[in-house]
Amino acid sequence: MGFSLYLYKIDGDRLVDPDRDGVQEFLQRRRMHMKVFPPSSADRSSCATLLNEDGTDINVDGLQDFHFSHVLEEDEAMTAGTGHAHLTAGECDFIFDLCISAGFMIVNPQGGPSFIVPRGNHTAENLRAITQDMSEEAQRQDIVAINSGEELQALLTSGFQSFLDWRERAFTQLGLNSSGPESSPSV
Template sequence: MGFSLHFMVIDRDQIIDADRAGLIAFLDASRLRIDRRWSQLSNVDTDEPLSFDGSPSDFSLDPLDQADPVTGYLSHATCSPAECAFIFDLCRAGRMMIVNAQGSPMYIGITGIHNLEAFPDPEDTAFVGSGDELFEVLSLGYAGFQEYRARVLRSYEDRT
């Protein structure tokens, strides 16, 4: 797809700090570090940039020791399933929201973490509970995601 995504914590109209302890734990578990020169993520063991499906990613995350609120940015998102799973897990760990300025929904929150009232535009907000759902939202748009979610719920109901 090739568009940009922002990751931050928003409280109505203000950017507030991410969960730094959660981000540290996630990065440690993922064996990743923030390259101080470019703020990009790289592998601790190989010093190679973060990659998805064999392609390097330009995923950036502010240094966790800065005074300003920590945010992240992905300027060339491919929105592959692997990339969406990573984004979801990182955002859940840091309690960050996803801002998709290119389309609808503009704001994507994590189910169980974010409240609709915190988003600047509740009408243009979706909630996801997994990397798969994030992939569906970003690849299909909100209407497509609603159809996907209805299919999943119907298939679950059919099994019970």
């Protein structure tokens, strides 16, 4: 049993293809490759799991189950995710790095927050379909921007308020102002 996290690139009310070259560069840096399963009669889209360069199963600080969907279909947006993250430092760095490389945002079905935007790679305009019926307060609580795997881990393991407290302490120690566009996307 683990934490479910889904990675999508969103523009308005539709999924759009991530940077597929960025995904390949990410995999090369990590010395991994995709094991692709073509579409079948039971599953009409291709999918892939990750293997180490030598063909063995991945184990990124406990993360062993990571998949991609719509890998071969050029007319469908490729997505990624895991249903079994343990939110270790290595896992969170892996997920954050992939999001930056591909342009993915994180959808957290457990909620609190539901939408996590790594390093501002989605704008308010990209998220308009999600935010159109949300109050400003709900947007601040449910859509959060992060700037590192460490922030992702703090956000998901300690809850939203603990993350805000941690981030405020970090900014105070660095002599920075935590308010502004980095705190959360202006939606």
